[in-house]
Amino acid sequence: MLDYAALAALAAVVRDGSFERAAGTLGVTPSAVSQRVRALEERVGTVLVRRGQPCLATAAGAQLCAHVDRVRLLEGEVATLLPGLAGAGQDGPLTLRVAVNADSLGTWFMPAAAGFARDTGALLDLVLDAEEHTAERLRSGEVLAAVTADPVPVPGCRTRPLGALRYAATASPDGRRAWFPQGPTPAALAAAPVLRFDRRDRLQGLWAREVAGVDLSAPTHWLPATQGFVDACLAGLGWGLNPLALVEAHLAAGRLVEVAPGRRLDVPLHWQFARIGARVLADLTRAVVAAARTSLVQPGGATGG
Known part of the structure; x- marks a missing residue:
């Protein structure tokens, strides 16, 4: 024993x-x-x-x-x-350890966490990792639940689809004029300074492949902060993919512009959680799913609400 x-x-x-x-x-x-x-x-x-x-x-x-x-x-x-x-x-108090990606934490996840904590009295220990890697935290047993891009349930876990987090490729107006005078051509994408969260960040590369059909290899600024990405684009440091929810007001005001207007990237997210059957984990699941339905892009293309 x-x-x-x-x-x-x-x-x-x-x-x-x-x-x-x-x-x-x-x-x-x-x-x-x-x-x-x-x-x-x-x-x-x-x-x-x-x-x-x-x-x-x-x-x-x-x-x-x-x-x-x-x-x-x-x-x-x-x-x-x-x-x-x-x-x-x-x-x-009971503490639940949960893995979540930084962009979800910076946009839609926090209201779910706050409501859950208020209603249950439980605490959260949030572990930040890229959405492609949070499922590994579940496999290792490090966390009890995770926001992940992996739809395949980890052994011993259940999964719920959450919707998609929508991204826009943005730059300052001056940056777009200087770097993309003819739009995001292969040559422009190879020369324009790009922002990346860390060495595992693939979003900018996925967008470039989808829009221009090229593998992205460009001068890179490394910036591991969700709000820092927005601030860097506003300051003209480089271009990058930002959650649309964080830049809509800047786009409407003209402080930021889209590198390719309307060419956005949707990243489907899933909620995976241990098959323990505990009521408090079910409460967290309900809070997360409800928040996602009102904030993420749901099947059919519309943002929930």
């Missing part, structure tokens, strides 16, 4: 980032937390925490933390049926 006091110590260290903060959360001394984690490492025969600032879980440690999350979720479900157990063995 696993030592759940030791597992709780491990999860607190990883969640809070240090043995001292974990001790405060658990109401014990840092020495006690260290002893529990060390005993658990000896039991499983491998290092579970990389000590540092902050402390980080190893692959094995992350698996055990995921197990703790699932146990806490199920314990919370039992407590709703047996109120006398409420709070027993808990080290604070």
